[in-house]
Amino acid sequence: MTTSGGARRSSPGAKRATLAEVAALAEVSVMTASYTYSRPARVSDEARAKVLAAAERLGYAGPDPRARSLRRGSTQTLGVVLGEHLTYAFEDPQAARFLAGIAQVCTERGYGMTILPVTGAPQDAARVRAAAVDGFVVWTTAEDDPVLDAVRAVRRPAVVHGGPAVPGLGLVGVDNRAAARAVGAAAFAGAARPAVISFPLSRSRETTVGPGAATDGVLFPVTRDRLEGYRLAAADAGFRWDRVTVAVCARNDAAEAEAVAARLLALPEPPDAIAAMSDEQAAGVVRAARTAGRSVPRELSVTGWDDADVAVELGLTSVAQSLRDQGAACARAALDGGPAVTVAAPWTVVRRASTRG
Amino acid sequence: MTTSGGARRSSPGAKRATLAEVAALAEVSVMTASYTYSRPARVSDEARAKVLAAAERLGYAGPDPRARSLRRGSTQTLGVVLGEHLTYAFEDPQAARFLAGIAQVCTERGYGMTILPVTGAPQDAARVRAAAVDGFVVWTTAEDDPVLDAVRAVRRPAVVHGGPAVPGLGLVGVDNRAAARAVGAAAFAGAARPAVISFPLSRSRETTVGPGAATDGVLFPVTRDRLEGYRLAAADAGFRWDRVTVAVCARNDAAEAEAVAARLLALPEPPDAIAAMSDEQAAGVVRAARTAGRSVPRELSVTGWDDADVAVELGLTSVAQSLRDQGAACARAALDGGPAVTVAAPWTVVRRASTRG
DNA sequence: CCGTTGGTGTGTAACGATACACACCTAGAC
DNA sequence: GTCTAGGTGTGTATCGTTACACACCAACGG
Numbered sequence A, B: 001m002t003t004s005g006g007a008r009r010s011s012p013g014a015k016r017a018t019l020a021e022v023a024a025l026a027e028v029s030v031m032t033a034s035y036t037y038s039r040p041a042r043v044s045d046e047a048r049a050k051v052l053a054a055a056e057r058l059g060y061a062g063p064d065p066r067a068r069s070l071r072r073g074s075t076q077t078l079g080v081v082l083g084e085h086l087t088y089a090f091e092d093p094q095a096a097r098f099l100a101g102i103a104q105v106c107t108e109r110g111y112g113m114t115i116l117p118v119t120g121a122p123q124d125a126a127r128v129r130a131a132a133v134d135g136f137v138v139w140t141t142a143e144d145d146p147v148l149d150a151v152r153a154v155r156r157p158a159v160v161h162g163g164p165a166v167p168g169l170g171l172v173g174v175d176n177r178a179a180a181r182a183v184g185a186a187a188f189a190g191a192a193r194p195a196v197i198s199f200p201l202s203r204s205r206e207t208t209v210g211p212g213a214a215t216d217g218v219l220f221p222v223t224r225d226r227l228e229g230y231r232l233a234a235a236d237a238g239f240r241w242d243r244v245t246v247a248v249c250a251r252n253d254a255a256e257a258e259a260v261a262a263r264l265l266a267l268p269e270p271p272d273a274i275a276a277m278s279d280e281q282a283a284g285v286v287r288a289a290r291t292a293g294r295s296v297p298r299e300l301s302v303t304g305w306d307d308a309d310v311a312v313e314l315g316l317t318s319v320a321q322s323l324r325d326q327g328a329a330c331a332r333a334a335l336d337g338g339p340a341v342t343v344a345a346p347w348t349v350v351r352r353a354s355t356r357g
Numbered sequence C: 001c002c003g004t005t006g007g008t009g010t011g012t013a014a015c016g017a018t019a020c021a022c023a024c025c026t027a028g029a030c
Numbered sequence D: 001g002t003c004t005a006g007g008t009g010t011g012t013a014t015c016g017t018t019a020c021a022c023a024c025c026a027a028c029g030g
Helices: A019-026 A030-038 A045-058 A065-072 A093-109 A123-130 A146-153 A176-188 A221-236 A254-265 A279-291 A309-314 A323-336 B019-026 B030-038 B045-058 B065-072 B093-109 B123-130 B146-153 B176-188 B221-236 B254-265 B279-291 B309-314 B323-336
Strands: A002-004 A077-082 A112-117 A135-139 A158-161 A170-173 A194-198 A208-211 A245-248 A273-275 A301-303 A318-320 A342-344 A348-350 B002-004 B077-082 B112-117 B135-139 B158-161 B170-173 B194-198 B208-211 B245-248 B273-275 B301-303 B318-320 B342-344 B348-350
Touching (some): A065 B065, A077 A093, A093 A323, A112 B093, A123 B065, A135 A146, A135 A323, A146 A158, A194 A254, A245 A254, A254 A279, B019 B030, B030 B045, B077 B093, B077 B323, B093 B112, B093 B135, B093 B323, B170 B323, B176 B221, B176 B273, B194 B221, B208 B254, B245 B254, B254 B279, B279 B309
Parallel strands (some): A158 A170, A194 A245, A194 A273, A273 A301, B135 B158, B158 B170, B194 B273
Antiparallel strands (some): A002 B342, A112 B112, A208 A245, A342 B002, B208 B245
16 A cells, blocks of 8 residues: 555644633633533523624634543443454344344444454453443353453443353343244254254364364354254254264354365255254355255255344245344443343244245 | 342442552552552552552453543543444444454454444434544445444544545545456356446445446445446446446345345346445355356356455456455554554455356 | 662542532412 | 513533643662
8 A cells, every 4th residue: 555645633733722721712711611512502692692602713613522521430432342352243143133233322322332252362351351441232242252251341331142141240141042943943854864053162163064063162152052042953853963963163254164064965865954043044055055056955954043034035934033133232231230130032933935834 | 131139240339440549559659559550660669569469359351441541631442433223234244344343453453343323313423423543434424324424524534445535534445436347347258148246335235136237326325436437447348327226235245146146047138247345245156156057257257356366266366355454444443543544555456266267 | 887779558639420409580379 | 560481591510521730769880
């Protein structure tokens, strides 16, 4: 990249003007100047005009938010802890929907929204402590993530999405186990060789394919609960879990799921039912099936999760839940700051043409 | 949603402990307590241990970020103004890549990142003024957006991505006109009926299809420059702009582009070349072509923009640029706070199999 | 034995704004 | 004419932290 000249940023040595200077120039008291901004109705039209004129002349940009938040005790900002690698955080469509819900509430209430990306490094805790926010919402953290302790330690209202449950912090999410069991029933009905496409089981984010294994070691509560739900659904349908193929994708997107599904479908004994953890993944599976010439749902039944637009387009059986609403619920709970609440968000299974029966 | 009981949030009437209280309990001066946090090496092991013990006992969560930022003069936070409707801001893959680049730099430097969604309402300016941040990065605003004045008025380092150029503010972006002209040349080569799929022309975000029109009224500089580049490319190839079909999509995603492309391909005189504004849109076009049984590039040449993963997968001719790098460049420029710079980000046209010749 | 150095502790004065309480004045009620 | 109410202006005391400057002491070289 090349750089070319630019304009100067502000008057050379000019440090920002202060309210006291504005007041002096306007020949009113500091408080009158302060009220001009915080409660305009409190001052006479005349005084207000004088103050604004002086502010204009000095280039006063309004009360300093730092000083204001110290004095007032609130920052008008909500902190969002994204417990995911940066590369994925913004590209994960589920995260996007969740963030949109938070942003909605923040906008309605005139709050800002501070994103705190968690890297797994020890300074994560310091970042949480250093964040000037009135409350926290935590998205997809591992159960043992030290950032959770940091959030608890700052003693501000905080809500965790999906889990884990942390004493003193709020919790918002669906019953992933029950929902997975229910949608798994639709996926595995009439199947002979069921399979699951999963989110990462650990922070290392490898793509792997293997038989279903113990889920105790899975540190992401949402993923673990869904896996357990699928295990129950498989059991309900008469399958041993270690006979179910579980493919783990490093990230939540259609392209990777398509690649993994293609591998599965090329196996000597390919699955004839695949339960995925998102509609994006399921869409990838459908594309892989189309490429492999496999008919959905006759030769392969597929289920997604979220009931997003793509599920409607493709006619996917899916778990309907609103991450947007859940994000909004988290934000509201964190900002209202009452006692820590647990919110069980609603879900249903929407049956469409991607599953048999 | 149903709510169930939760744990109490903190000790009943306990307001947060202060550094002075910690110092008193530890029997050291306030400064010793302060240094324990800000410069641990400055105090003896013994004193540090006493302070930390006292802090632990009082449940002191560390220095209050509000007071610290007031005293220090910096907030260690970067503001990001998202000039897009909330629903789209997080779901636009280009925005996601851009934000990831910003987040990268913020993480490296230990900065937080405050998102300021802009709604178009008058209180947007107030939000910008109220944001406790050290600098701003502005993403996709319309040229006449009052939020730009607000950003300028707070007199903090700020960088606008893509445009418009604002006196005193930095600017980062590619030469969209030149890039569009170049990729348009690839798209329209050998075509008889060229078409363009565009981003929204105004905040109203309607989906429309019509002949190429004047671009002066387009308020988003990036979109306008690309349209003008496509117009030039069309002229270079001997087409009048009002004979080029321009389809405007309300949002940047594959599904909508697919629907729009399907409509175009169903016209009595369907286009045989489509230049899109993102790879996601181009992917939608390719899917629509496949559905319509049109061969790419023989019957329809397609170009995208960004050279994202999907462009590689589908073999799309595309404008290679890195929004991630550009996000990082914006963040760096805003945080370094030097004089306002203009950065012309690099781009090239990558030719692949989706275009003729 | 003196002067210098470096490590450690501390008091004071901001940083910029606002809550609060009080003073003053004009109207209007009685 | 007195009293109350409401509108407007202002002084002071914080909010919680950190920069700065200085004091003190032990160690050490000359």
